[in-house]
Amino acid sequence: MRVHCIIISAVLALASASPVGAVDLLVTQYKNDPSGAPYGIALEKGFFKNHGLDITGIVSGAGGGSSVRNAMASDLGYGDVTAAPVIAAAEQGQDVKIVGITSRSLADLVLIVMPDSPIKTPADLKGKRFGISNPKSLGEMMGVLVMEKAGLKQGDVQMTALGSLSGALTALENGVVDATSIPIILFRTRGGESKYRVLVRPKELPLIPSQLGMATGKAMKEWPEKLRGIQAARREGTKFIYEHTGEAIEILSKIYAPLPANDIGIMVKELVEAKFWSEGRIEMPLLEQTVHAMKGVGMLQKDVDLTKIVDSSFLPPDLQK
Numbered sequence: 001m002r003v004h005c006i007i008i009s010a011v012l013a014l015a016s017a018s019p020v021g022a023v024d025l026l027v028t029q030y031k032n033d034p035s036g037a038p039y040g041i042a043l044e045k046g047f048f049k050n051h052g053l054d055i056t057g058i059v060s061g062a063g064g065g066s067s068v069r070n071a072m073a074s075d076l077g078y079g080d081v082t083a084a085p086v087i088a089a090a091e092q093g094q095d096v097k098i099v100g101i102t103s104r105s106l107a108d109l110v111l112i113v114m115p116d117s118p119i120k121t122p123a124d125l126k127g128k129r130f131g132i133s134n135p136k137s138l139g140e141m142m143g144v145l146v147m148e149k150a151g152l153k154q155g156d157v158q159m160t161a162l163g164s165l166s167g168a169l170t171a172l173e174n175g176v177v178d179a180t181s182i183p184i185i186l187f188r189t190r191g192g193e194s195k196y197r198v199l200v201r202p203k204e205l206p207l208i209p210s211q212l213g214m215a216t217g218k219a220m221k222e223w224p225e226k227l228r229g230i231q232a233a234r235r236e237g238t239k240f241i242y243e244h245t246g247e248a249i250e251i252l253s254k255i256y257a258p259l260p261a262n263d264i265g266i267m268v269k270e271l272v273e274a275k276f277w278s279e280g281r282i283e284m285p286l287l288e289q290t291v292h293a294m295k296g297v298g299m300l301q302k303d304v305d306l307t308k309i310v311d312s313s314f315l316p317p318d319l320q321k
Contacts, residue, residue, distance in 0.1 A: 022056040025230070026079040028067045028211055030060035031255055033183050034267060035103045035211040036080055038237030038277055040255045041248055047236040051229035064137075065089070068214065072096060077219030078230060082138060083209045083290045084299055090309040091300070095217035097311045098287070100231050100280035100319075103210045106142045107202035107274040111181045112172070115197045119178060122150035122200060129158045131168035131177035138210065139168070139181045141293040145206040154296070172196075184270075185256060188263040203274035208289045213280070220311065227314040235279045235316060245272055281319045282312050 027036035039058055042048055048055040061067030063082055068089050071079025080102055089096050113119045119128065125147060132140040140159055147157050160177050162168040168180040169190060179199060187196065213234075215227055241248040249268050253261040271277065287306050294300040312320045 022054040023075045024057045024059045025055050026059045026061050026071050026074050028061040028063050028081045030058050032185055034108050038234050041240050042233040042237035044251045047233035051233050053229045072216050077216035079214055080211050081214050083212050084294050086214045096214055097309050098212050099215045099311055099314045100213035101209045101278045101282055102212050104278045105207045106205040106210050107276040108184055108210050109142055109181045110184050110187045110198055111200040112196040113179045113199050122146050126152055126156045128178035129160050131160050131162050131171045131180035133165045134161050136297045136299050140297045142181045144296040145293055202270050209286050231280050231315050238277045238279050280315045282310050
């Protein structure tokens with residue numbers, strides 16, 4: 001009887017140490033932002049299964065701190081989330097680390113003005129109003145970095161919070177603000193270049209990760225092979241987009257519908273040209289730029305020791321260097 005009890009206890013301990021059976025993967029704004037495209041490819045092509053993972057679907061996170069909290073509470077303890085809230089959570093003592101960078105720039109956003117606007121370059125934004133959804137948002141961070149590159153100082157441009165991305169776009173259309181940044185999918189859904197003028201092209205946007213892979217301490221300790229499998233499968237999805245762009249566009253057209261397939265094709269090709277998606281390597285200069293932007297919008301008051309909140313050991317060996 002004692003032997004049976006020991007065996008049962010061991011089985012229960014194993015079950016509690018690892019997600020059981022099929023699980024969903026959390027990806028911020030999955031169907032509304034192209035950052036998560038490699039996961040969609042990996043799911044469709046069976047890359048997760050090839051690495052022993054039973055991923056049944058992808059859950060779209062709301063973004064910001066909400067996605068970080070949901071990823072922490074998920075069965076996998078992993079999520080593809082916005083960079084800044086992960087850094088902020090780690091600084092606040094949460095047991096989370098960055099385990100891979102999934103997108104290298106803000107090319108999933110577009111900085112736009114109305115077609116008849118006198119604004120021709122970012123430098124022309126001095127003294128103008130820039131629409132953002134909320135303070136400390138990714139859109140505000142993008143605005144700060146673009147203005148900085150154009151030689152403008154903090155205060156030269158009035159950041160105007162409109163409560164939502166759609167609100168910022170409506171404000172632009174009605175002349176309440178002079179420029180705004182919105183996700184590229186929303187941009188194309190609302191008419192794209194037939195209705196707005198792009199001020200900064202995707203490949204010219206700041207090199208900071210729009211999203212990255214985050215894992216909890218528990219996940220890293222108790223089921224590291226699952227994290228390695230996710231990173232490896234996602235890498236294969238990324239390489240597939242770059243190497244088989246036409247087929248990738250066909251797969252992604254199902255994910256981003258009802259956006260027309262032609263618009264999806266244009267978007268994916270632009271992002272391929274901008275080298276938007278990363279295979280996972282943790283590039284510290286990109287995270288340092290994120291910290292710089294976070295300080296610029298008031299999310300941080302001081303520098304961060306990034307070496308304490310990254311762990312590259314779950315990436316394929318050649319990406320750990």
